[in-house]
Amino acid sequence: MVLTPVPWTSLVKALPVLTLLAPSERSDHQRGRRHKLLTDWARQGALQLCRWLPGRRIIFVGDSSFAVHELAHAITARATLISRLRLDASLFAPPSKRTTRTVGRPAQKGPALPKLKTLLSNPATTWARIIVSAWYGHVEGKTLEITSDTALWYRPGTPVMPIRWVLVRDPDGKRAPQAFFSTDITLEPAEIIALFVRRWQIEVTFAETRAHLGVETQRQWSDKAIARTTPALLGLYSFISLWACDLLTGTTTPYAAAWYRKTSLTFSDAIGAVRLAIWIGDINQHSPPNRERQNIPQERILRMAQALCFAT
Numbered sequence: 001m002v003l004t005p006v007p008w009t010s011l012v013k014a015l016p017v018l019t020l021l022a023p024s025e026r027s028d029h030q031r032g033r034r035h036k037l038l039t040d041w042a043r044q045g046a047l048q049l050c051r052w053l054p055g056r057r058i059i060f061v062g063d064s065s066f067a068v069h070e071l072a073h074a075i076t077a078r079a080t081l082i083s084r085l086r087l088d089a090s091l092f093a094p095p096s097k098r099t100t101r102t103v104g105r106p107a108q109k110g111p112a113l114p115k116l117k118t119l120l121s122n123p124a125t126t127w128a129r130i131i132v133s134a135w136y137g138h139v140e141g142k143t144l145e146i147t148s149d150t151a152l153w154y155r156p157g158t159p160v161m162p163i164r165w166v167l168v169r170d171p172d173g174k175r176a177p178q179a180f181f182s183t184d185i186t187l188e189p190a191e192i193i194a195l196f197v198r199r200w201q202i203e204v205t206f207a208e209t210r211a212h213l214g215v216e217t218q219r220q221w222s223d224k225a226i227a228r229t230t231p232a233l234l235g236l237y238s239f240i241s242l243w244a245c246d247l248l249t250g251t252t253t254p255y256a257a258a259w260y261r262k263t264s265l266t267f268s269d270a271i272g273a274v275r276l277a278i279w280i281g282d283i284n285q286h287s288p289p290n291r292e293r294q295n296i297p298q299e300r301i302l303r304m305a306q307a308l309c310f311a312t
Contacts, residue, residue: 001016003201006242012198014202015241016237016238017238018045018048022041023035039070039071042066043071046074047074061083069158072183076161080182081182082192082195084179085180089116090155092109092113092160093113096110116165126147129171132144145169148189164192165181166181166193180192180193208267241270248265248269254269272309275305276306279305
């Protein structure tokens with residue numbers, strides 16, 4: 001999904017652009033196929049997007065399932081990866097510079113750095129305060145304390161990966177400390193956090209496509225049926241969100257029931273506006289031009305169409 005702001009809402013939207021069917025290990029075993037891991041599918045999809053957009057700067061944001069060395073190494077040459085980082089991750093300092101007296105193979109890493117979880121209780125740790133919007137539902141902004149540095153992320157069997165890590169703690173103590181990383185070490189810590197919190201809109205997209213477009217509620221469950229309908233419905237979500245940019249403005253009033261106060265536009269308003277544009281145009285374009293008839297008042301048609309647009 002593309003994490004981008006859209007004009008008709010103040011929030012970042014997650015718009016699907018590529019769908020990959022990732023069967024479970026049990027399903028592949030039953031069909032006698034070699035199982036492909038989720039990170040393998042992610043690597044394939046990420047590299048495909050990089051090929052489609054060779055001149056664009058691409059930043060992939062994922063949860064802890066995508067914090068994998070193989071995935072990071074596969075896409076780092078073409079894009080940036082931002083994800084969560086374990087508090088006990090193995091981080092190392094850069095190796096010492098070689099001199100004329102240095103013998104042996106070049107060292108990949110220097111001495112081990114303290115675990116991130118030990119920095120939480122270390123009184124010498126320097127913390128900076130930032131304000132992050134959309135942090136677990138905080139619309140007006142949430143104050144966080146962060147500390148950051150660069151290091152070499154290492155796992156046996158793979159080369160070291162230079163990363164910038166960011167350790168975050170909640171001054172109010174309502175959330176457990178978390179760590180994040182970016183394979184682009186030039187990114188500022190606050191920027192890394194701001195980019196990562198956009199990822200939570202992916203869950204909103206899944207919820208809205210289930211509620212309004214019927215994703216995961218179709219009656220057929222064969223692989224071919226899912227491969228056809230699910231990408232089409234997810235693509236329809238992006239299509240509606242983009243079309244609504246021409247139909248909804250900052251002065252558009254959100255549609256809501258009398259007992260429910262809604263202050264901002266949502267996807268239900270977007271899908272209602274698109275339905276209204278299609279149905280009103282269809283009524284006007286297909287009316288018989290040369291036949292005696294009694295026209296329905298335009299206001300009544302509009303009320304009827306609006307009722308159908310927001311029907312569930």
